[in-house]
Amino acid sequence: MAPPEAEVEWQTSEIINCLFEDEPSVGFRCSPVTLDASLETDGNAESDDHFDPVVIADKLRTVADALNDDFAFKAALADLKKAAAQEAAEAAFSSGVEALCRNQVSQRAEVSPEMQLIRASAAFGLYVVKSSPELKERVKSAMNAFLGRRVHSWLIKEGGWDKVNIED
Template sequence: MAPNARLIEWQTSQIIQYLFEDNDISLRQLDAGLEVDGPQGSDDEHFDPVIIGEKLRSVADSFIEDVRFKAAVKDLKQAAAQEAIEVAFSHGVEAIIQSQVCEKAEVALEVQLIKASVAFGLYVWKSSPDLKNKVQSAMNAFLNRRVGPWVTQQGGWDRVSV
């Protein structure tokens, strides 16, 4: 049975929380032996935000040198000052998708959106730590809105190949 949208939103927030951890203690270490505080479903037992987050981190570096990426980061930082970060985040990811790095027809658009949003969000956070909470929120909203239904169709985050 496919997971519901609420479960996918919760899984997305767990992945983003892991990606934005400040320290070296992983969520897996923190969650060992603890009950999970979130929606449960039959497909949830295979979900591991650490594994998915590490896969996403490994592809994020390929975007950093792209000119459109750097321009999008600059625009996002300016938008943060004007409290328009969610819109700027979406525009930044869309600009990155149009770059040469993502022009691979064999890769689903949704996978490209996931990779670009993670690379973009993590880079902005590392270069402007004061924007951490705003970037996390914008990334969460973007992923839930743009790829959440697709992730649900795939059977959940643990079945998405990034």
């Protein structure tokens, strides 16, 4: 019988915790969890009926160390770093624009919520770039993603950017 879903989630969490410990050490550390006899485990012969996240984490660490020199791995890591940085920039940009939109000064009943988002994103983006010019490309990308998510369909419905009155 396979372990229940909650048990597998717990085991996964334990393995990840062990994997990212500052000083890895092999050894049996966790409370025993009985596994189905038909499952192959990573424990030694006398502890086959026990779950040991340290042993599994150490094996994963060994595999990961072997991949560190692989070109495809390095390329994927660079892509991940770029995506993570971009996602953080987009999230920060979104939060800044949302904060501006919540500000009573920027809200006027006669201005649509989409136009408020456009105005706030432009104001926030320009302010960030003026104060931190090195972020220009990230801000441009984050603003583009934000507007694409938040006002793209509204702009289409309105007939495009040229049909929207920015100054109202």
